[in-house]
Amino acid sequence: MPIPYSNKVIDHFLKPHNAGSMKDPDAVATEGSPACGDMVKLYLKVNPETKVIDDIKFESYGCASNIATASIITDIAKGKTIEEAKKVTWKSADKELGGLPPVKVHCAVLAVDSLHAAIDNYEQSHGLVKDPKPTTKEIVISRLKHVINPLTGFNIVKANMIDDVKVENGTVTVYTKLASDHQFAANIKEEIIERIEPLWDVKKVEVKFDG
Numbered sequence: 666m667p668i669p670y671s672n673k674v675i676d677h678f679l680k681p682h683n684a685g686s687m688k689d690p691d692a693v694a695t696e697g698s699p700a701c702g703d704m705v706k707l708y709l710k711v712n713p714e715t716k717v718i719d720d721i722k723f724e725s726y727g728c729a730s731n732i733a734t735a736s737i738i739t740d741i742a743k744g745k746t747i748e749e750a751k752k753v754t755w756k757s758a759d760k761e762l763g764g765l766p767p768v769k770v771h772c773a774v775l776a777v778d779s780l781h782a783a784i785d786n787y788e789q790s791h792g793l794v795k796d797p798k799p800t801t802k803e804i805v806i807s808r809l810k811h812v813i814n815p816l817t818g819f820n821i822v823k824a825n826m827i828d829d830v831k832v833e834n835g836t837v838t839v840y841t842k843l844a845s846d847h848q849f850a851a852n853i854k855e856e857i858i859e860r861i862e863p864l865w866d867v868k869k870v871e872v873k874f875d876g
């Protein structure tokens with residue numbers, strides 16, 4: 666039996682709004698779902714004076730519900746300030762879409778998490794975090810828990826792919842247990858850098874491979 670989607674979900678899935686990548690974004694975030702291993706990447710262009718989201722794009726490697734949610738939340742967030750966009754929740758997206766099947770809620774959560782993560786990255790990298798805390802090994806590891814190994818769908822911390830993390834004078838070094846010729850080494854490195862580099866006091870991120 667097919668999953669009962671609303672007409673609005675089907676419309677946004679078949680003709681997604683704001684789909685695609687963006688050149689020179691002000692912030693970007695990739696989120697992976699622990700429930701299904703799918704991923705979504707979201708790009709932001711923000712007016713530096715007004716903090717209004719001038720442009721927003723997404724690339725989804727998820728299912729119809731994820732694509733429809735990313736489509737509708739990017740519509741909602743475009744033209745809003747980053748403070749207003751922070752208030753977008755999976756429940757508001759779900760309501761706008763006319764309701765997702767309960768089994769597909771995690772797909773909406775994934776899309777909304779990518780919006781919140783991109784806003785957080787924007788604030789980190791543009792000096793907008795109130796009372797910023799110095800980056801520690803624990804902070805880095807908590808961010809690495811959002812980087813998914815595409816082979817297993819587990820995050821790289823849970824998958825025991827991280828050997829150590831060092832934070833010294835603005836340089837973060839992530840020692841992985843991955844061989845440099847691992848099938849997804851380049852993707853994982855890119856996502857580690859994308860996650861850690863925006864932190865307000867980080868100047869450089871190095872990713873080391875195990876051979």
Ligand code: FES
Pocket residue numbers: 698701702703727728729730731771772775
């Ligand atoms: Fe993975 Fe929907 S099943 S995003």
